[in-house]
Amino acid sequence: MQRRRRINPKDDARFYVSAESDKVGLDIKYINAVKGCVIFTSVPFEKGDFLLEYRGDLISKQECERRQRIYHDLLKVFMFEFHFNGKLWCVDAAKEDGSLGRLVNDEHINPNAKMKYLTVQGKPHLCLFAVRDISPGEEITYNYGDSDWPWRCKKPQTTRGTSSEGQHGQGPPISEPATSAQKVSAGASSGFPKSFDKGLDEEMAPKICGSTNPPSTIEDTEELTTESKCIHTAVSHPNQTSPVLGPFTKVNKPLSRGAGHKRNVLQSRDI
Numbered sequence: 039m040q041r042r043r044r045i046n047p048k049d050d051a052r053f054y055v056s057a058e059s060d061k062v063g064l065d066i067k068y069i070n071a072v073k074g075c076v077i078f079t080s081v082p083f084e085k086g087d088f089l090l091e092y093r094g095d096l097i098s099k100q101e102c103e104r105r106q107r108i109y110h111d112l113l114k115v116f117m118f119e120f121h122f123n124g125k126l127w128c129v130d131a132a133k134e135d136g137s138l139g140r141l142v143n144d145e146h147i148n149p150n151a152k153m154k155y156l157t158v159q160g161k162p163h164l165c166l167f168a169v170r171d172i173s174p175g176e177e178i179t180y181n182y183g184d185s186d187w188p189w190r191c192k193k194p195q196t197t198r199g200t201s202s203e204g205q206h207g208q209g210p211p212i213s214e215p216a217t218s219a220q221k222v223s224a225g226a227s228s229g230f231p232k233s234f235d236k237g238l239d240e241e242m243a244p245k246i247c248g249s250t251n252p253p254s255t256i257e258d259t260e261e262l263t264t265e266s267k268c269i270h271t272a273v274s275h276p277n278q279t280s281p282v283l284g285p286f287t288k289v290n291k292p293l294s295r296g297a298g299h300k301r302n303v304l305q306s307r308d309i
């Protein structure tokens with residue numbers, strides 16, 4: 039059988055960013071009330087491949103602070119702060135828009151993806167790339183960053199009835215949210231990244247604004263955090279698929295690949 043020619047990951051990411059779409063072959067699966075929904079792949083990916091964008095509103099620090107004041111905790115966890123061009127920005131993915139990036143779960147020991155930012159038309163976009171080959175049937179995960187995430191505090195347990203649980207060796211359901219002290223301490227010790235505008239090949243640790251979990255550190259690279267409790271919302275996602283335009287594309291907005299490329303202004307310094 040003929041091998042599919044590999045698409046340049048950066049171009050691939052730009053295409054999906056412009057299309058505001060997710061790839062076909064990535065699907066939402068509800069695990070349980072603790073993990074909520076996660077993303078599984080039914081297609082293989084190679085190391086370095088673009089997987090997903092963490093889509094949401096790109097907002098300023100000020101707007102982020104304003105939203106944090108009015109959001110419920112369950113929404114705050116979808117706000118991802120990062121530095122770009124010397125300023126603090128936030129991608130707010132609280133809106134349930136059917137996009138998949140906001141549903142990718144944390145895995146700090148053996149993640150298969152890493153968050154980076156990609157500049158498209160002068161704006162940063164948070165994108166997940168494979169850090170190793172990924173086989174069909176695997177859950178997409180990335181490291182949310184160093185923090186005392188509640189689900190990491192528990193001893194590894196054997197299966198709880200789902201393959202994902204087994205893979206991750208996750209503990210029992212989150213019993214208690216992090217204390218204020220934990221949050222303050224985590225925030226104080228980490229602070230914001232020295233910079234997040236160094237280029238895409240550096241790792242970025244995310245900061246989650248939610249109060250349920252302590253914020254993680256934004257160091258200097260790229261890894262996106264989403265923290266969701268969108269358990270109910272997520273359940274409603276699985277059947278909300280968008281029209282399929284091509285063999286590898288699931289879109290939320292009608293767009294041809296050619297049109298997407300035309301709209302993109304390639305930035306040489308991206309990945």
Ligand SMILES: C[S@@+](CC[C@H](N)C(=O)[O-])C[C@H]1O[C@@H](n2cnc3c(N)ncnc32)[C@H](O)[C@@H]1O
Binds near residue numbers: 116142144206
């Ligand atoms: C951005 S959301 C990810 C999507 C989420 N699963 C959902 O259904 O909305 C982050 C939230 O997912 C859960 N989560 C993420 N990674 C997890 C993990 N490894 N184990 C258990 N829960 C996890 C936590 O509740 C966390 O606050």
